[in-house]
Structure formats: C-alpha cells, structure tokens
Amino acid sequence: MQNTTSLFPGFHLQTLRRKPRSASQKLSDEIAKLKQKTFSQLGECFRNFIPSQYLRPSESGALSRRRFFSKENTFWAFFLKC
Numbered sequence: 001m002q003n004t005t006s007l008f009p010g011f012h013l014q015t016l017r018r019k020p021r022s023a024s025q026k027l028s029d030e031i032a033k034l035k036q037k038t039f040s041q042l043g044e045c046f047r048n049f050i051p052s053q054y055l056r057p058s059e060s061g062a063l064s065r066r067r068f069f070s071k072e073n074t075f076w077a078f079f080l081k082c
Helices: 023-035 039-045 071-081
Strands: none
Touching (some): 039 071
C-alpha cells in the first residue's frame, strides 16, 4: 500500500475509514444498552415521559393492597420485554 500522507507516514487512510453504521444498527445498539439497565435506571431515563404518580401504589380503594411486585417494577419489567 502506498503512503499518501506526508505528515504521518505510518497512517494509511484506506485502513482508517470505516463503513458508516445504518440507522437500524444504531437503534439496535441503543436497545441493547436499555436492556442492560435495572428497573430503577429505566425509571430515571424515562421519568420525563412517564410521571411517577401513575406508578405509585394507591393509598386507598380496591387496588391499594400491598403486592409482592410493586406497580412500578411490574411496569418496567413489561416495558423492558416489549
């Protein structure tokens, strides 16, 4: 391979160029990053889009009992699997 740079003799531009990543590759990388997060980290990422008042347990009424899995954890587990 012939050297085309006079200032950096060890660099070959042909080997430094990479093929640009497609939008689907970028999206799949972002989804993989989201799947590695815990439920609380997901809540922090999306707190601007889903208000926490909707995920808090009801204080009284038919849906006010204490559950093994909280409403918030159940929601984020479902969200993560979608």
